[in-house]
Amino acid sequence: MKIPTKVNLDEVRIDPAWALRVAPAIALRRLALPLCIIDDELVTAMADTGDNQTIAAIAQATGKKVRPVEAEAQQLRRALLKVYGDTRSTAPTGTAGRAQTADDPVMVVDNLLRAANLRQASDIHIDPDRRGLKVRLRVDGILEEFIRIPTEQQAMICNRIKVMCGMDIAERRAPQDGAFVWASSAGTEERRQFDVRVATLPVRFGERITLRLLEAGRERRTLEELGMSEKHKELFERILERPHGLVLLTGPTGSGKSTTLYAAIRHLLRRGQMNILTVEDPVEYEIDDVAQVEIESGDKVNFSKALRSLLRHDPDVIMIGEIRDDESLDTAIKASLTGHLVLSTLHTNEAVSSVTRLIDMGLAPHMIAATLRLSAAQRLVRRLCNICREPCEISEIEAAATGNRNLAGQTAYKPGGCLACAGRGFSGRTGLFEFMIPDAEISSMIAAGAREEDIAAAMRRQGFTSLAGDAASKMLAGVTTIQEVLKTIVM
DSSP states (O other), rough: OOOOSSSOOGOOOOOOHHHHHHHHHHHHTTTTEEEEEETTTTEEESTTTOOHHHHHHHHHHHSEEEEEEEOOOOHHHHHHHHHOGGGGSSSSOOOOSSOOOOOHHHHHHHHHHHHHHHHTTEEEEEETTTTEEEEEEEEETEEEEEEEEEEGGGGHHHHHHHHHHOTTTTSSSSOEEEEEEEOOSSSSTTTTTTEEEEEEEETTTEEEEEEEEEEGGGGGGGGGGTTOOHHHHHHHHHHHHHSSSEEEEEEEEEHHHHHHHHHHHHHHHHHHOOOEEEEEOOSSSSOOOOOOOOSSSSTOOOOOHHHHHHHGOOOOOEEEOOOSSSHHHHHHOOOOOOOEEEEEOOSSSSSSHHHHHHHHOOOOOOHHHHHEEEEEEEEEEEOOEEEEETTOOHHHHHHHHHTTTTTTTTTTOOOOOOOOGGSSSSSEEEEEEEOOOHHHHHHHHHHHHOHHHHHHHHHHHOOOOOOOHHHHHHHHTTSSSSHHHHHHHHH
């Protein structure tokens, strides 16, 4: 991979696993910042690329050959503040590969949160084992090992996190849940605020801690940003314009269903004044002009009470976080039959499987036919970096694995690795979608209790795009890779 001699740090993704290996005192004084590993070299942004003393110090701290690249001093100062925080009021944090200030859990936890922010991670996993604490970051759906922290810091770090989210620090034998708000990049223009949801779980060697980072403003993602094809987006928008009916998003946990629901709500709000109510457990993102009900663990606002109260508040649109039982299903169906548009999620693998799932939950087939307007299955795959992706030919074995032998010999793409993606070859995720929109034929088949296989065959005759078909289109367009698709969906 060709590495430029000068970089714009505003267009670079920093890998904190290497950036935090250099002591802040050196990085800030010498204006030098390790960015990522490319071709087994540590690409390092420097104001003075001829500073051999600093290059040697970074090489010694990281154990890697350093490839210096020039960056503007002002950009470096901003980037260093993002990585190390405001060091004027704190002690040096040490390195990320080893213990970070063993007597300062505040700095250790803050470093972990900053690292997750830099890598745009959705979760931080802190797992105790015989060798200490293993810290991993979930980035674009993939767990990456970040650092190991010595066992002697375990109790301090655990207590620090518990204090931040209001947990009982004396309780170590029962799971606990909590939350706190954390702001990144203090003192910079790029300040970002996160709601951090925390869960602890007693395990063999201590307490396992998971932190989920929910960035304020991420709910502003629009339908255009979800990865829907133009055809799927137009169909989805057309369904949302209907005054009543049931819209279901299906897929496993972590497939992006909630993100699509929020994007749908934002689309509805752009149409004008609407009374939109949601019932969520928990509320992941706050949306202006939407009444969001969060389910509590106690009796005051439980799922049943919230659902029973919904229809008394004259809603135009109702969003139920998940149809989980007979009561939530009954509320959804009643609302859709009485002139409301209902959005919700269901755990099934395919769009057509939602019919079988609803029947299994006790709903009569004719009621499904009368209310279901859309069942959309979706998955998330990592998106190739469009700067460094490399063309490749699809082999016969790969084509056979996708279930479409016609793909053999066609051009797809594979990951490369550049400064824009921190050497990973991927940047962000995109959705794969499959829509079932029951027309007169499909609705009649559902009402008559037709088998799932027969409904799917009728949909194919109508030319619907399956998850596999949408995946093939995105592979050939260079959006994702064959390997990503094969591990995400069953072809």
